[in-house]
Amino acid sequence: SSVFAALAQAPEDPILGVTVAYNKDPSPVKVNLGVGAYRTEEGKPLVLNVVRRAEQMLINNPSRVKEYLPITGLAEFNKLSAKLIFGADSPAIQENRVTTVQCLSGTGSLRVGGEFLARHYHERTIYIPQPTWGNHPKVFTLSGLTVRSYRYYDPATRGLDFKGLLEDLSSAPLGSIVLLHACAHNPTGVDPTIDQWEQIRQLMRSKSLLPFFDSAYQGFASGSLDKDAQSVRMFVADGGELLMAQSYAKNMGLYGERVGALSIVCGSADVAVRVESILKLVIRPMYSNPPLHGPSIVATILKDSEMFNEWTLELKAMADRIISMRQQLFDALKSRGTPGDWSHIIKQIGMFTFTGLNSDQVAFMRQEYHIYMTSDGRISMAGLSTRTVPHLADAIHAAVT
Numbered sequence: 001s002s003v004f005a006a007l008a009q010a011p012e013d014p015i016l017g018v019t020v021a022y023n024k025d026p027s028p029v030k031v032n033l034g035v036g037a038y039r040t041e042e043g044k045p046l047v048l049n050v051v052r053r054a055e056q057m058l059i060n061n062p063s064r065v066k067e068y069l070p071i072t073g074l075a076e077f078n079k080l081s082a083k084l085i086f087g088a089d090s091p092a093i094q095e096n097r098v099t100t101v102q103c104l105s106g107t108g109s110l111r112v113g114g115e116f117l118a119r120h121y122h123e124r125t126i127y128i129p130q131p132t133w134g135n136h137p138k139v140f141t142l143s144g145l146t147v148r149s150y151r152y153y154d155p156a157t158r159g160l161d162f163k164g165l166l167e168d169l170s171s172a173p174l175g176s177i178v179l180l181h182a183c184a185h186n187p188t189g190v191d192p193t194i195d196q197w198e199q200i201r202q203l204m205r206s207k208s209l210l211p212f213f214d215s216a217y218q219g220f221a222s223g224s225l226d227k228d229a230q231s232v233r234m235f236v237a238d239g240g241e242l243l244m245a246q247s248y249a250k251n252m253g254l255y256g257e258r259v260g261a262l263s264i265v266c267g268s269a270d271v272a273v274r275v276e277s278i279l280k281l282v283i284r285p286m287y288s289n290p291p292l293h294g295p296s297i298v299a300t301i302l303k304d305s306e307m308f309n310e311w312t313l314e315l316k317a318m319a320d321r322i323i324s325m326r327q328q329l330f331d332a333l334k335s336r337g338t339p340g341d342w343s344h345i346i347k348q349i350g351m352f353t354f355t356g357l358n359s360d361q362v363a364f365m366r367q368e369y370h371i372y373m374t375s376d377g378r379i380s381m382a383g384l385s386t387r388t389v390p391h392l393a394d395a396i397h398a399a400v401t
């Protein structure tokens with residue numbers, strides 16, 4: 001007998017469980033369009049050349065040890081991460097108003113931020129977009145926050161429900177926390193325009209709503225690191241405060257190294273120092289201190305201008321391949337005369353296309369065509385290749401006719 005005998009089998013994760021099902025499928029034509037992880041034209045995971053170079057340099061460094069990092073992580077990595085997202089010329093960085101702690105990738109950064117806010121911020125409510133990344137509500141609920149939604153996506157136009165967004169944020173209690181995707185909204189691939197971001201910023205500052213940015217795709221949406229950070233930098237430029245969760249999983253291909261950072265932009269330098277001391281109280285009992293290898297790779301690349309440039313080229317190549325998959329899928333559906341308007345495939349940006357297919361159609365495509373995608377109709381364009389686009393187009397065509 002077991003003291004755990006009463007436990008019922010838990011369901012698989014809606015996103016990561018797709019890979020579990022995909023791996024079990026023996027079909028030679030199966031395609032995994034579930035998890036947002038980059039694949040090459042050959043359908044293989046990619047380790048960036050610049051990452052391999054950085055790792056070789058680290059291994060060849062005889063003085064490199066494996067001591068504990070501080071609770072806040074690798075200091076050089078933290079400084080470079082803040083510069084990457086806020087910009088080297090950021091006034092907040094110049095004025096020492098930014099505290100950055102290395103966390104376990106994007107998820108860990110969101111969780112540490114959520115736990116910090118639940119214990120040390122006066123408002124316990126966080127507004128997250130509807131829809132959003134499936135793990136967001138769980139991360140913030142388990143952090144101790146109350147999760148509410150703000151309208152974000154309009155299924156009718158397959159675009160932003162900007163009116164609904166403004167209404168919902170206008171009616172949020174003063175000081176509420178608001179989760180914002182910095183770029184490449186997951187799962188919709190729909191981002192506000194710069195003008196819309198400015199209206200969001202003004203509204204949020206007028207009601208003292210606290211921005212919590214989630215940046216998991218910087219450089220992946222447009223191919224430009226700076227362009228994809230524009231929304232964030234507009235908020236920092238107004239001198240206000242915000243939280244920022246960064247992930248290097250996708251843009252540096254460090255998925256399994258779990259490399260990320262949480263930054264909090266504070267009103268003054270001495271507040272930033274105190275905030276960092278409190279973040280250490282959150283982290284120490286959670287995992288004590290973060291891993292050494294991943295941030296060492298990132299710091300090696302970010303601090304060397306030649307390696308940084310090589311990274312930007314490899315990043316742009318990944319972004320461009322995803323964009324070419326969009327065009328190829330759109331063209332394939334057009335050539336099949338698949339009923340419906342599929343222009344959102346080429347209008348949406350980032351890793352995902354929110355197809356508009358419903359869960360029955362998704363199930364049909366898995367059953368009959370061995371296409372694996374999340375039940376909300378999201379497909380990871382990075383999982384596609386020139387070879388598999390026709391197969392996906394056939395499946396979509398069959399699903400909608």
Ligand SMILES: Cc1[nH+]cc(COP(=O)(O)O)c(CN[C@@H](CCC(=O)O)C(=O)O)c1O
Nearest residue numbers: 015035036105106107133186214216247249
């Ligand atoms: C918006 C967003 N925020 C944070 C993360 C966390 O990433 P990480 O740095 O690995 O902790 C992800 C990954 N989401 C993709 C990867 C798989 C997953 O769900 O996790 C996804 O949506 O497929 C996001 O899409």
